[in-house]
Amino acid sequence: MKTAIVSGASRGIGKACAIELAKEGYLVIVNYLNSSEKAQQVVNTISDLGGMAISYKADMSNSKEIKQMTDFVKKTYGGIDLVVANAGIGLNSLLIDTSDAQIKKLIDTNLVGTITLCRECADIMLSRHSGNIIMISSMWGQVGGSCESIYSATKGGIIAFTKALAKELGTNGIRVNCIAPGLIDTDINNNLTPEDKLALIEDIPVGRIGNAQDIANAVVWLQSDKASFVTGQVIAVNGGMII
Numbered sequence: 001m002k003t004a005i006v007s008g009a010s011r012g013i014g015k016a017c018a019i020e021l022a023k024e025g026y027l028v029i030v031n032y033l034n035s036s037e038k039a040q041q042v043v044n045t046i047s048d049l050g051g052m053a054i055s056y057k058a059d060m061s062n063s064k065e066i067k068q069m070t071d072f073v074k075k076t077y078g079g080i081d082l083v084v085a086n087a088g089i090g091l092n093s094l095l096i097d098t099s100d101a102q103i104k105k106l107i108d109t110n111l112v113g114t115i116t117l118c119r120e121c122a123d124i125m126l127s128r129h130s131g132n133i134i135m136i137s138s139m140w141g142q143v144g145g146s147c148e149s150i151y152s153a154t155k156g157g158i159i160a161f162t163k164a165l166a167k168e169l170g171t172n173g174i175r176v177n178c179i180a181p182g183l184i185d186t187d188i189n190n191n192l193t194p195e196d197k198l199a200l201i202e203d204i205p206v207g208r209i210g211n212a213q214d215i216a217n218a219v220v221w222l223q224s225d226k227a228s229f230v231t232g233q234v235i236a237v238n239g240g241m242i243i
């Protein structure tokens, strides 16, 4: 059976990806940090659909915990076919108001965690000369978001990392891509008021905010053989907000 790790799969985009990938026949490792019950609910939903999943707690800002998780998956299931490096946190703050600790936490979770997870998965994938790596960046990684400069830096870093790693791993049968979501209706945007959302919709050509399923649909396509000639790309799923 194919195995997929989805980091940050207890809620939001990761949850939708985990459920869709289970429908595609993957045994899904539903990674989480704090939301243990929600992660278990994702596992239950997948079981109810006839799929297979386990939840696994590991902090994506901690390289030791990442390695423990990937080692466990290799030992238990024999390998890793797909990783969706999705776990991430946001921060809305003027740069000059941002503390050292906030900067470190954002970079450690969003960028270093993504790089480390991909390194550990790539190491396992290389032994079988096949695999699929999909990272979740952001439209702000493409164009920069005001009051989200550090977040934007982490997501821009993921884009550069995707392009470089795709070149490094392409001849080994491993494709590496990232998705740059636009505004998606998840908890990460709980700071937005309904009025904020209406104002933002005016800047989205398709006239709506995205949902987690929009991103999961792109992940399903990217991991499939229909995308076998696609690597090193940034797939923008943003309703046309950033072109």
Ligand code: NAP
Pocket: 007, 008, 009, 010, 011, 012, 013, 014, 031, 032, 033, 034, 035, 036, 058, 059, 060, 061, 086, 087, 088, 089, 090, 109, 136, 137, 138, 139, 180, 181, 182, 183, 184, 185, 186, 187, 188, 189
């Ligand atoms: P969300 O609903 O807040 O979910 C975040 C997920 O990440 C949760 O499952 C959370 O797990 C997990 N997580 C956070 N820190 C973690 C850590 N250190 N270790 C392990 N898991 C961790 O956010 P989302 O919107 O689905 O975001 C998912 C990804 O999409 C993020 O990388 C985000 O930057 C990106 N993105 C989102 C949007 C958007 O508008 N929503 C736009 C562009 C990009 P626990 O709850 O278990 O702690």
